[in-house]
Amino acid sequence: MAMGMKLDWSWSSALIGAASALATTALISSKPKDPTFEVVTIKLTSFKLNFPLLDAELILTIQVTNPNVAPIQYSSTTMSIFYKGALLGSADVEAGSQPAKSSQLIQLPARLDGLQLAHHAGSFIADAARREMVLDAAVDIAGTARVLWWDHKFKVHVDSHITVDPVFLDVIDQENKSKMDISLTGA
Numbered sequence: 270m271a272m273g274m275k276l277d278w279s280w281s282s283a284l285i286g287a288a289s290a291l292a293t294t295a296l297i298s299s300k301p302k303d304p305t306f307e308v309v310t311i312k313l314t315s316f317k318l319n320f321p322l323l324d325a326e327l328i329l330t331i332q333v334t335n336p337n338v339a340p341i342q343y344s345s346t347t348m349s350i351f352y353k354g355a356l357l358g359s360a361d362v363e364a365g366s367q368p369a370k371s372s373q374l375i376q377l378p379a380r381l382d383g384l385q386l387a388h389h390a391g392s393f394i395a396d397a398a399r400r401e402m403v404l405d406a407a408v409d410i411a412g413t414a415r416v417l418w419w420d421h422k423f424k425v426h427v428d429s430h431i432t433v434d435p436v437f438l439d440v441i442d443q444e445n446k447s448k449m450d451i452s453l454t455g456a
Contacts, residue, residue, distance in 0.1 A: 301414070303447045305334040306427050309374065311438040322383030327438075329360055329379050334372040341423070342366045343412030350379065351405040353392055357385045362408065393435070402435040414451065423451040 310330040316323040335341055348360040360379035367373060386393055396402040406429040413420040425447055432442040 301339075301423070301449060301451050302336045303449045304336065304425060306429065306445045306447060307332045308429065308431055308440050308443055308445075311433060311440065313438060314378075317380075319383055322387055324383045325358075325381040325386075327360075327379040327381065329377040331375050331377060332372060333367065333375055335367045336370060337414065338369050339414040339416045339421075340366065340369045341412050341414045343410050346408060346410055348377065348379075348406055348408035350381065351407075352386070352402070353389050355385055355388065356382075357404070358382050360406075362410065397435045400434045400436055401441060402433050404431045404433060405429065406431065421451055423449055425449045 308329060309332050310328075312328045312330070313325060314328055315326045317326060343362075343365060345364040346362045348362060349356055350358045350360065358379055358381035360377040362375075362377055365375070393402070406427075408427050410425045410427070412423060414423055415421075427445060427447045429446075430444045431440060433440055
């Protein structure tokens with residue numbers, strides 16, 4: 270620039286630049302984060318005769334945290350529950366929604382198969398005697414997250430490793446891992 274030339278400056282250019290910087294910062298800070306899941310309680314509700322054995326019906330109370338800036342809608346699915354590598358039962362996850370940056374408790378009705386438990390009777394009795402039983406669970410949850418005017422499809426896979434007291438159904442320890450995949454194209 271030659272000396273003595275005056276620089277043209279406008280408020281509209283400054284505002285466009287500031288808005289672009291703000292939008293870029295918002296986009297970077299709103300990178301999707303994996304939700305968190307924690308089993309809070311397990312409650313035995315009933316036994317159902319499945320001759321010659323009994324199936325157990327439970328209610329699992331799970332705390333779900335959505336750390337993202339977008340509310341979500343998710344479809345119904347089924348959580349698989351495993352004991353010693355075998356499918357022991359399942360829990361139904363009803364379709365629902367969760368606000369942005371929120372935590373909520375959901376209750377899942379579950380049923381454990383008495384026949385599968387009978388196949389592992391020796392292990393179950395040993396676990397009950399030492400009051401420590403390890404269960405694994407897996408679930409895939411699909412839904413949409415609304416960002417501005419667009420719905421983005423997502424899928425969350427959750428693996429849980431839960432140690433419970435099989436006598437009192439207390440949760441002793443747990444490790445929950447979730448991995449989210451999100452489609453950045455509109456739904």
